[in-house]
Structures are given as C-alpha cells and as structure tokens.
Amino acid sequence: MSCAQKKVVLITGCSSGIGLSLAVRLASDPGKNYKVYATMRDLEKKERLLESVKGLHRDTLDVLQMDVTDHSSVLRARDKVQEGHVDILVCNAGVGLMGPLELQEAEVMRSVLEVNLFGTLQTLQAFIPNMKSRREGHILVTGSTGGLHGLPFSEVYCASKFAIEGACESLAVLLQQFNVHVSLIECGPVNTNFLENLQKVELGDSSLDALDPLTRSLYQSFMMHCGSVFQNVAQDTEEIVKVFLEAIESPEPAFRYYTSEAAHPLVKLKTTRLDGLDYIREIGKITFPQDQEESQQDRV
Template sequence: MAPRIVLITGCSSGIGLSAAVALAKHPDFKVYATMRNTGKKGDLEKAAGGGCLDKTLFIRKLDVKDDKTFKPVLDEIINSNGKLDVLINNAGLGMLTISEAAPVEGVRHILETNVIGLFQLTQAVIPIMKKQKAGHIVNVTSIAGFLGTPYSTIYCASKFAVEGMTESLAAELMSDNIRFSLIEPGPVKTNFRENIQEASGTGLDNPDVDEDTKKRFVAVLTKLREIYAPVTQTADEIGGVIVKAVTDEKPCLRYQTSEDAIKRAKFKLADPSGNSFLSMYREALE
C-alpha cells in the first residue's frame, strides 16, 4: 500500500520532532518534517537516523509566518506523491507576561504564529484535500485552549482561537471527508519554556508595573509550576498520541494527552457558569 503522506510544522525540537520521527518510523507513513530555520535540523536528523532520513523523513523549510514558504513544500509533496493525507499544525510559541505590560508587537507575533499562520497553511491545504475527497488536519493546542491561565493571556487566546477554528472547520468540511483533530496536552518537557519569551519580556523589568503585581506574578508562577510538575509529560508521549490520532480509523475531534488533562476538560465542561473555574484558581493560588 502507498504510504500516507504527512506534513508537520515546527519539527526542530519538542513535540514536532518526536511526532515526525515516530511517524517516519511507522510503516504506513512518509513525513515532510518542516521548520522555519533548517540550520536547526541537527537534532531531528540525529533522532531520525540513517534508516529514515531522505527515505521516510524529508526535512524542508516552512515558516508559518511566511506564506511564501508554503508553496515549494506543497508543490514538492504533490509532484512527488500525488497527494497529501495529513497536515499536523504543531508550530507554536508561548508568551508568559504580566498582561498589562505585554507589548502589542509581541501579542501580534504570537497570534500571527499560532493562529493566522496555522490558518493560512490550513487554507493552502484544504483545496488539495477537497480534490482528494479525503484528508486529516491535526492541530496541536493545549489545555490552555479550553482553560484560561493567569499570565498566559495571549497564549490562551491563541489556543482558544484554534479550538474554535478547528470545531468550525470540522463541521464545515465533514461532507468533503476532511477530518480534524485537536491534540490537547497539559505541560510537556520541551524547549517551549526557554522559547516562551521570544515575543516579549515578562514585564518584571517594566518600571510602570507596581511591585505588588510583580511579586504576585512570581508567586503565582512558582505555585503553578509546583502544581504542574507531577503531571508533566514528555514530547515522546505527545508524539505517541499524535500517532494514535492519525492511525485511528475514526479519529476523535479532541485528544487530551493525559488523565490530568481529561480531568481538567471534564471539570470545565461540568459547570457552564464558570464559577467552579474561578474557585479552582482561588483555592489553588490564594
């Protein structure tokens, strides 16, 4: 049987790297693992090894903020394989900052990467999948896509946006046999935390922010890290959930990646008023 063709974004590290390697090692898939800076391909090459590289795993440049980089990869995929079966929108950036100090350029950078870039790539892929009358689009969001988190305002806004976009597209394109899935991890040990300030500073060095706010920011983050430490997953675990999503005969719309993430999703849905959500933070952080 011809392999299923996969395009993944953000494969220089973390979840994208793990998912790309796991799929390239799976007998059913051929993977186009993309990154915005191919100068960072060393870790992926090492993890893929000679068995996969340029056989079932091809590393290409794709920057989700630069739509000019989409066409060469999509043209190569179609010219070499005649189809694209799976798009995995994984690339993403975080932003952890005192909200009133968040610079608007940083806010734009996050939304352009996590929301607009993801949407533009999805728009480029939909006509290909419509023509095929088949396809699966997997969007990596987070528990931050359904639960707000203090100081992650813009990151949460971006992931909530992708959740709404994905539900809408799933309903819009179901008659074209294009399926959508959301991958919703809790905390994962990757470079994400180191990369989180690409868009802005925390606001701690901002002279316009009062000292009580700065102290509270540090205290809340320390507490949240304590809460999340025992439930932190590895990138390989999330890669495994992505493999499950793309090999399930009838893929779900949502995959929470851990028992803790499932518990949080149920908690959110159980009280439509939102009062329990606020009490949860009051109890945990005050």
C-alpha cells in the same frame, strides 16, 4: 509498502519537541507506512532531527523549509511534496508568551498570534483544497489546555489557542462532508524546550517595578506554580506522540484527544457550571494557593 501506498504526512514545527519526535517516530515506522515531510522555519536547526534518524530513512523523510507566518513559504513547501498531496497534515508550530498583560508589547503579542493562529490558518488554507477534492484526509492540530480554559498571565497565549479551538470546531463541521477528519491533540505541560523558549517576563525584570505590589506578588506565585508543574507533572514527548499515533491510526478519529486526564475536572467544571464562577475560583486556588491562604487568614 510502495511509495504509492505510503501515507504522506506533513508536520510543521519539527526543529524540536513534539514535531521532531513525531516526525522521527513516523519516519522510523518498521512497516514504512509513512512518507514524512518535516518542516521548520530555520533549516539550520535540522541537524538534531537528522541525527535522530541517523540517515537511515532517506526514503521516508524529507526536511523542508517552511515558515507558517509566510504565505509564500507555506505554498513553496506544499509544492515540494513529490506525491502531489498530503494525507495527514499536522499543524504543530507554536510559541508561548507569559507575563502581566500590562507589560506586553504590541509587536510581541502580534507575533504570538501570527504563529499560533494565523500561521495555522494559512497552513490549513494551503492544504485543505486538495483534501476536499480527493475526499479524504486527516488534519491534526497541537492544541493546549490553555485553549480549553484560561490561565492567569497567559492571556495572549490562551487567546491564540482559544481561537484555534473555534477554527478547528468550525472546520470539523464542514469537512466531515468531504470525508476529511479534524483532530485536536490537547496537551498540558510537556518536557520540551517550549518552556525555555517561552517568551516571558522574568521575575527580576525591572519592568515589573511598574506594576502594583499585589500583581507583582501574584506573578511571582504563578511563576513558582509553573515551575512546580513542569517539574512534577509535565509529560515526556513520547507520551504525547502515542496520542498522536492513536489519532493517526484510528479509522474513525475523534475530534478531541487529551494527552492527560489532569485537565478533565477543570473542563467538566467549566462546561457544567454555566455561570463560570466556580471555574474561575478553582483556577485561582490552583495557581495562587499561598495567596488564597493568606487572603483567608486576613479575612479571619
């Protein structure tokens, strides 16, 4: 396939995890159907990506510096796309935050919103006008089940992901008029270094001493629950990449893709029982099972 026929793909957050795996997969496409611009904030982290493609894909992969929180950085990366346009934009850069809300510093909360929300919006601002003018394009955003339903001790992270859901739904309504598709890839726990890089209050942190005993106990239960979830049900990145490929290769992409069916019951519960109480109780049972049992015993 000639360079003119290749689909031009730009992906944010490619230093590790989903972004890296997707960039490698598309750049390694046997038919060379894609030209991939893999972007990351810190180019010193590009070695893992380059090692994964082993230098065999110089005609299908370029690595660009791009900090989604820096508007000028986003524009510089956009202007380095040799083809002058992007057919497929993947907004994947994101960070996590976990811990009791009372202990979160304003600057840390702001940084999560800067990356997950404003970083995504700034990226969309930069690339949407060209897609509109060309009357074609596909935007894929790495979503999260934390954007579909709330999780305790994840208020700031969920707030950022809930906001992305609203932004993407709003854009999808508009951009269908321009033949531009928007797809959210809703991921649950994934076996990446996301959990390692997650900003969180550690269980032994002295700041927890400022909390009431019940909150400390519930946080400990939640952290144990998260460890169990990541150990037992987290998906490999290759499973996630397959869902991205399904969306990318579809002639009529859906708005929302789920990487796992595990989220379906909770999403249905939330949308069918409109008062919200059944969902709140169910999440409590799932995330604090031991505390639920003790509470019931106390009542007996």
